[in-house]
Amino acid sequence: MTSEEIGYRGPTACAAAGITYRQLDYWARTGLVEPSVRPAYGSGTQRLYSFHDVVVLKIVKRFLDTGVSLQNIRTTVQHLRERGFRDLERMTLMSDGATVYECTSPDEVHALLQGGQGIFGIAVGVVWRDVESALSQLHGERVDTGETLVGHNPADELARRRNRAV
Template sequence: MPVRSDGGPYPLHGSAAGSARRQPEAASVAAAGADPAPEQVGYRGPTACAAAGITYRQLDYWARTGLVEPTVRPAYGSGTQRLYSFRDVVVLKIVKRFLDTGVALQNIRTAVQHLRDRGFADLERMTLMSDGATVYECTSPDQVVSLLQGGQGVFGIAVGVVWRDVENALSQLHGERVDTGETVVGHNPTDELAARRNRAG
């Protein structure tokens, strides 16, 4: 299915990754000298599982098969702990929701690759729709309506809602500073979005 140029929803394959319009960058909200920089904080496997609502077996399988790999620190043999970023945990939760609705694993892989390629500002505003066979990206309410009117898109995920769910869950759990190994309690992962926007702006 070719990418539509009329502002419609975009299937997540081919050149769809760059088709959505970028939104204006948000203003700075992170204060200097406060919490550790977001890229310095990772979450261990059990914490990522708790926030995403998955089992450790699922987490391990998805990491070993390359579906969702930890971007902060992969496991190097026995004795090392994987560390997942906030964005990784958001993607884990999205994968879980798609699997629960019967979306094929190969289509989920395509969607995950697309999410990896997107900036944080776009990710938070995105809605992912699926008819069970294809996953579509929608970046406006009109695109969602257009997809539904076409008889497609029987299931949708507002990524911003998942983002906030994970943010709330992680705020009650422990993170780990990458540089010192120090445990961080109640770190606010929202700072990651702010930091990414600031660097892009």
């Protein structure tokens, strides 16, 4: 089963990303991080977040914790959406507090550090693995049937694909 076939309800997404349900709800209602598997259609429906959504939630949380403005975080999330999340786990996001930069090589990180100002970085691969680990301990839901999955690790399918590609 692929990670695209699994969704995570709000409480699970919150636990894996380290955020409150109030934050999750606000970010969904304001369009910062909307659930890509199933949005809420009024009261009683359950939002379902994808694995990538949960990774982005955790990235947003980390940036907020370091004082990056919500406006800059929105710009970053929009950039990640536009680029389609490909190679997300190989990326480092850097911020000087005013701007967020995407770095995909050590040379790009080094060039930013040469500016002399304080820089905060998020190695997205580390966040990716943290979310994988957290979700492997939590409940997921099959998108097609609604069946609850306990301890499903989305990395299993990704690892199989990587090994086949080599």
